[in-house]
Amino acid sequence: LSGRDDIAISPETRAKVLDAVEKLGYQPNSAAVALNKGRSGLVGFWMSLQYSRYRGQVLDVMRTLLSSTEMALAVSDVDEEFQWDRNLSRALRVSVDGIIAFDNSISLDAFARNRARLAPNTPFVSMGAFWSEALSYVGVDLRAGADQAMRHLLETRRRRIAYVAPLGSGLVDSGPRFDGYRSAMLEAGLSLDTIATQGAEVEQIKEALAERLSQGRMPDALLCMNDDIAVSASSALFLLGLWPGHDVALVGFDGIKETQHGLVPITTVRQPIEEMCALAFEFLKAQIEDPTAPPLQRLLSPQLIVRESSKP
Amino acid sequence: LSGRDDIAISPETRAKVLDAVEKLGYQPNSAAVALNKGRSGLVGFWMSLQYSRYRGQVLDVMRTLLSSTEMALAVSDVDEEFQWDRNLSRALRVSVDGIIAFDNSISLDAFARNRARLAPNTPFVSMGAFWSEALSYVGVDLRAGADQAMRHLLETRRRRIAYVAPLGSGLVDSGPRFDGYRSAMLEAGLSLDTIATQGAEVEQIKEALAERLSQGRMPDALLCMNDDIAVSASSALFLLGLWPGHDVALVGFDGIKETQHGLVPITTVRQPIEEMCALAFEFLKAQIEDPTAPPLQRLLSPQLIVRESSKP
């Protein structure tokens, strides 16, 4: 019935069994299978379902990766779960063989804090911008990416460089991207300029930029916290009569497809999505094989891709 | 240990047990619990993770609903799964007590087709714009909503009414919204006008509208397939020097929060999100209690909310 060839079975019995299966509409009980095998065949994928195209593309890659496997993905939305310590046990109730936590510091912290107590041996890999040294991770060194981007902007003689991030993201004045921005600016003797937007929509970026324009202090380069913002900024600049790449340089983060074609191809700090996902899954599988093995850790570097929007 | 008060236990033993739990980091095995109880405490939530604000808000409501319960949500992304018959068994492998399928006709069809074979007794409720008469559902009668919207537009003397939907959504020339639009137009002796956009971004809507404007055939009303588009259209019209609500009436679908405030408050066909989610969950719980009960079905009506964008 379960398609093994190392076992002999008479044609008649096989037919009888298959027949019964058909007749009764038999479906294996997954809880029983999971209990017996000690495996559920499920990978818990913790991510924020707040939209960004980058997240969407990562989920897609992950799904494609798993689809060639016997494993399936169970997505848990870890948005705004501020009381994570309470919610953690609920999230852990899903019978998964392991967890991949993507780009989410809150759930990662909560898990790291309570691992010993709640899930001592649950394979866990964090993936993306956040990690804990105590756990397995595939990190992406956004700080290094920000450094690359800033070096590029400074080398191409931009001086009034602003950092753009949405209000309420917690990234307006902190995080590896901002840190890279700040230290590069200070080192170059330039003063910081942060633009906090209401969101990532063209309209919202335009509003923020229009204010700068009217005050006569439009930057000559924008380091955008992600590509969604950079793409929107590109449109916003156009609407304000400015040429992205000419009047104002534009750099984004993530490397989503939409940066390639558009009004102007946009320079971006590309995250190694495929490698990151493949590695995270590999690490998870290894942890599942041997849950007692020491954590597997790897720091990936994003790569600056220079395009029209920041050509010298 | 499991907090029952109908059973007596000596303080010493209790302490000993609790102590051991602590010391060993004991956590109940969810597969075993599920097997024993015949319940996993999980609700499978099938939805497309392609972004729309409406979907985001629905997920939020659902999550809030479940958080006051002992049940947890396991989201399955059912995007672009064209080979659903193959993927269905994979999706069904998640050991859930029941499934809520939201606004997704593909997975619904696949499930309805294979229910008898793959999951004869799995509680299943579809929720939103699609349903199957053979299964439980909480439907929303978008056709009725479209009728309301069209009646409103026609009564307020708009005549050159266009229907706006994104290319590739499959909704450009079909679906209950389009059907309502078409029959109202034909009945009124007006000719159809469909605007297919590249997406829901302001830029993309603007592009489509700019073409109309330059051809001198700008409609006097836009029936937008959803609020994301309507909100973007509002900005796009402004950018083109037109006043939404004055020069061009605007009606959206869904009733997301963002329609209330903005450049212009936008008329929308509000979906009964809270009621829909609550009812779907209630139906699912009932099906879980008694899987052999006949399907529970309910058709909800969306409600037209008239705002600035379509005032007479």
Added chain:
DNA sequence: TTGTACGCGTTATCAG
């Protein structure tokens, strides 16, 4: 108040 045995639905093993 405590200990024990059984059943949940599978799979794997082992004797026939």
Added chain:
DNA sequence: CTGATAACGCGTACAA
């Protein structure tokens, strides 16, 4: 090749 049986980890009922 077939049939019976143990074990997976838990909850519950019942005997001690």
